[in-house]
Every structure is written in C-alpha cells, then in structure tokens.
Amino acid sequence: MRLDPTAKITNKERWGGYHLLILESPDIAREAVPGQFLMIRVAYGSRPLLRRPFGVHSRSDGSLGIFFKIEGEGTNLLAGKNPGETLDLIGPLGKGFNLGLGEEGEAHSGAPALVVGGGRGIAPLAFLAAEMRKNGRTVKILYGGRSRTDIPLKDRLKAEGGDLVCATDDGSFGFSGLVTDLLDKEIQKSPASAVYACGPEPMLETVNRIAAAAGLPCELSLEARMGCGFGACWGCVRRIRKNGAESWVKICEDGPVFSGGDVVWTVKG
Amino acid sequence: MTVRSAVDLSVDLGFLRLKNPVLAASGTFGYGPEFEPFLDPGRLGGFVVKGLHFDPRPGNPPPRLAETPSGLINAVGLQGVGVASFCEKTLPRLRGYKTAVIVNVCGADTEEYVRVVEYLDGHEGIAAYELNISCPNVKAGGACPAQSPAATRKVVAAVKKRSRRPVITKLSPNVTDVAAVAAAAEEAGTDAVSLVNTFLAMAVDVETRRPKVANVYGGLSGPAIRPIALRMVHQTASRVRIPVIGLGGIATASDALEFLIAGARAVQVGTAGLVDPRAALDIIDGLEEYCRRHSLQRLSEICGTIDVR
Ligand SMILES: Cc1cc2nc3c(=O)[nH]c(=O)nc-3n(C[C@H](O)[C@H](O)[C@H](O)COP(=O)(O)OP(=O)(O)OC[C@H]3O[C@@H](n4cnc5c(N)ncnc54)[C@H](O)[C@@H]3O)c2cc1C
Ligand SMILES: Cc1cc2nc3c(=O)[nH]c(=O)nc-3n(C[C@H](O)[C@H](O)[C@H](O)COP(=O)(O)O)c2cc1C
C-alpha cells in the first residue's frame, strides 16, 4: 500500500458511459493482485471531498487500468481526465481473490472457474481472469448487463482468448435474461470448479445462492461508501460472519472480496 | 547551500510539550498504525487515538458515511476494540512512535469514563486523555454531556479526581454557547479543551426517500464546518485561560494558521487526513514556511494574536 500522487494517464477509451483509463504507476502495479482496488482523488479542491474507489482492471508494464461507469460527480470528473494529466492514487488496497479457489477438489479439477460480472462489476474480474489464465487455469466469463451497451468489453474479453458468454436483460445481445439465470444454466450444463462475482448487490446475493446450491466455492467483491480506503475511518462496514460470530467488518481492509458464505445478507435486530 | 535558521514550531500546553502544534484528530487516524504506510508518526505534534469505550462496541449499521458539499457526514457509532485489546495489541506499537499519543476516552455514563481512564492509567505510553463527551452518534438525537455545562462539569470533575494524566475535554459544537461549556470544564479542572467535534447533520437520498446514513443523523466534518468551528474556537479562547486546541475542517497550513491566530494553541486535522493521509505533514511544512516568510523565530508567537480592533 502506498501513495502515488502523480500517476500519469497514458491512455483513455470510452464506450458511452463506460470509461477506461491507463495509469502509469510502477510500484502500485507491481504489488497489485486481482480484487484489490485504488482510491483515486478526482479533484484537488473539496468538491468532491473524498477519494473514489476503483478495482484494478488490468496491469501491464508498470501500468494499471481502471474501468468505470459514470455514476455521479466524481466519476464524471474522472471521465474528463486526459492522457498526459496525472492522478493521485493510493493502492493497492484490500485483500484480493483466492486464485486457486476450488482447485483442490478432485471432482472438479480441470473444470473452469466461472467469473460472473454484472455491468461495471466486470472491472476487477478482467484482471482476475487474466491472472488465472496465466496460472494455467481454465476460465469462463459470464458477462451481463441491462442492454448491449452495458457490456462494452465483450469484444475485448473475447479477443483475449477466453471463453465468454454474454447476457442482456433486454435480450439485445447474447443470452436473454439475467446473468444469474445464465449462471444457473451453465452450472446445470457442465461442471465448474468455483464461482467469482462482482456486480450489483441483488445479483451477488443470487450468485451466492446458486453457487451454494451447486456446492461450489464462491467469492464476491462487495462495495460500500468509503471514507479512506485504508482502514482508518470505519465507514465502509458490511455484516460478515467470522469464526461463527457476526460483526461489522471493514470491507476496505478485510475485503472487498469475501467468501460468499461469510456475507450476511439480512441483518436481524 | 543556503543555511536556514531553525524555526521553532514547538508549543507548550503547560502540561505537555509538543514538537509542533499539529495533531491528528480522533477517529480519522484509526489507532495509529493505519497511517504507517504514508508517514512517520514521529513528525506529528501528536495524534489522538480513535475513541475507546471500556468494552468492545459493535458500532452502527451501514451506510455510515455520506458526502455533502465539502463535507462528510459520519455515523460510525464508535465501533471499537475496547481498552483491554487496545492496551495489549496496539499500545506497545504506539510506544515506538516519537510523538505524543493522546487517547480519546468515551463512556455511556460518568462511571464508564472513569473506568476507562483508570484502566489506561495502568499502562505506559500515553501523554494525555481527550475526553470525548461530544460524540453525536451514540445516543438517539445526538445527546451528549458536552451539551450542558452541568453534565460537563460532572464528567470532567469525576475523571480529574482519578486520572494521573492530563485531561483535554473535547467539546460539542451542537450548543448555543460553547464558551460557557468550556468555562464549566475549566472550573471542573480540565487541563485543556479541544473543539469542535462534528455538527449533528442529515442528508436524504431523494430517489429512495431514505436518510443517507442509516442512523438518520450523523456528524458533519470537513471544510464545510471550518468557519463555524473557527468562530467557536475564537469565542472559547476569549473566555478561558486553559489552552484551546482547535479543529474542524483544517486541510491546509493557512487553515491551521486561522485557528492559531484566533487563539488556538494547537490544532487537529481530521477528515483532511482521510483524503490525503499526508495532509498533517504538509501543514507542518507550510507552518514552517509561513514563519520564515514572516520572520518568526517561534510559531507560538502568533497564537491568539488576532487583531479585532
Ligand atoms: C472496492 C470498490 C471498488 C469499486 N470498483 C469500481 C470499478 O472498478 N468501476 C466502477 O465503475 N465503480 C467501482 N466502484 C464504485 C465507484 O467507486 C462508485 O461508483 C463511485 O465512487 C461513485 O462516485 P461518484 O462521485 O461518481 O458518484 P456519487 O455522486 O458519489 O454517487 C452516485 C451514486 O453511486 C453510489 N455510490 C457512491 N459511492 C459508492 C461506492 N463506493 N460504492 C457503491 N456505490 C457508490 C451512490 O450511493 C449514488 O447512488 C467500486 C466501489 C468500491 C467500494
Ligand atoms: C469517521 C470519523 C470518526 C470520528 N470518530 C471520533 C471519535 O472516535 N472521537 C472523537 O472525539 N471524535 C471523532 N470524530 C470527530 C473528529 O475527531 C473531529 O472532531 C471532526 O471530524 C472535525 O474535524 P475535521 O473537520 O478536521 O474532520 C470523528 C470524525 C470522523 C469523520
């Protein structure tokens, strides 16, 4: 974890409301593992005041990619940055995915790891898939969005040589329906070794249920509003089960990736 | 190479000498080690540990944070590890820091403040206590002892009677006359006051019609509160003799200077450090630069020098 106040933007791409920025930051890039994130200062004044969190989307030669969707003021400002400008980053933060999840199981060995991304949730999963493939693991990406414009990375992910199946809620591309319905179908059809997911909350809850029913280990990347990203403010908690007891756990430090079975979806009392 | 004469940034609070007047504020600096990747804590004047109750506390449900223009609303609810775990697991590490470690003490009632202080008194490595009688996030509606001079007097007197260490009382801005509360704390024997804690505040998500923090109300901090905090520090410093530690929205050396000139003897940096973990160091460097520019040998010369003619 370190501060890089002057990471240079070297490239930028855009698909409607989705943006990709490549940032030169050799030290952070070297340390980053899939599932970790960066806290980026989008303005030097105090509007907006807080940094914004973004998962590491790609890495190559001392550079990191972030892929994001415009949601409000901060992401809008970030989308306006151009190559040549610099950004102030803190990273890599949090704990990443377990790249070997489900590989121990004899029954499933060799079966692909299913990587399920909804909308901008694909961001950290692209890095995860790339690293798993580098390790020789078979990966199948299930990429869903509301419409074909919400799955802008489909051609690129395909070109990167992986197994990719897309789903759109409106049926404008690929499987017609929710990406979780697609996951259900894939699991019925052929064996899998593990499930990794990132996306909207209801999607994650369903992914977790499907994986659990199929007896597959599952890791989810969660989100919360973050004040600092490095464990100092206790603002980013989620209800997590640890050694049988439930508590509010900082997702910036103990997450953002959690084992699906440890996430408490409805808090009682 | 130009030889530059040393500027003396140190401040004497009477009960405690600080190498410079910049402290990290409670709740925004974690327990301390969280900032090790970014700075050498030994460069700070000191830091205030996150609020400690006697027992571990679960804290409030999320969402706990909401951003507002130049501000942050938090309703963390003092989630924390409790004194025993702090003394066993964290304090030994803090003893290696070459800076003043101040512990923010919380309590549900007077007895708990006293119990926390008595427990901490049995451990080395703490320079002073900061009594957090002003957290708006624990009781319904944000009530706390710092909202009444009588309740303030009671807690401060009880703690002062037992504590073997200096006590700084942290005041709430959610009052009509903060100087009156400060005066009550002074009468009860506090060694200093620090102000302000956060302003009780609210934000609404208009799409869902729900409050943006689950606790409904939270505490507002950050640059948005600075002018009001400054006014309160000035009022307080004009009223009491004990040192006043100013905070609220300080993000730059110029912000810190406003508080020092208005009468604060030291300052704390809170929210700014969450955004830029090195903010306190930049402020210290900026204060030194200011002294050179104004040919001041000692920064403390400017404390309370505001000219209000
Ligand atoms: C660990 C982590 C990794 C993330 N990675 C990515 C990523 O790779 N790509 C990407 O596009 N987005 C990512 N996000 C979400 C992204 O940080 C938010 O969309 C962004 O902070 C919104 O800022 P804004 O100023 O544009 O929107 P705001 O105006 O602040 O808010 C707009 C809307 O977004 C919601 N929102 C704001 N902050 C967050 C947040 N931290 N988490 C969830 N919802 C939020 C608000 O409730 C509001 O509804 C990640 C979030 C976390 C916690
Ligand atoms: C996330 C957060 C947690 C806080 N926790 C505490 C605390 O435990 N004890 C305390 O006395 N003040 C706490 N505060 C208040 C700050 O110490 C400070 O008084 C306030 O934020 C105003 O200063 P600032 O504008 O520089 O942040 C907290 C503030 C924030 C933002």
Ligand code: FES
């Ligand atoms: S964002 Fe501050 S503790 Fe997690």
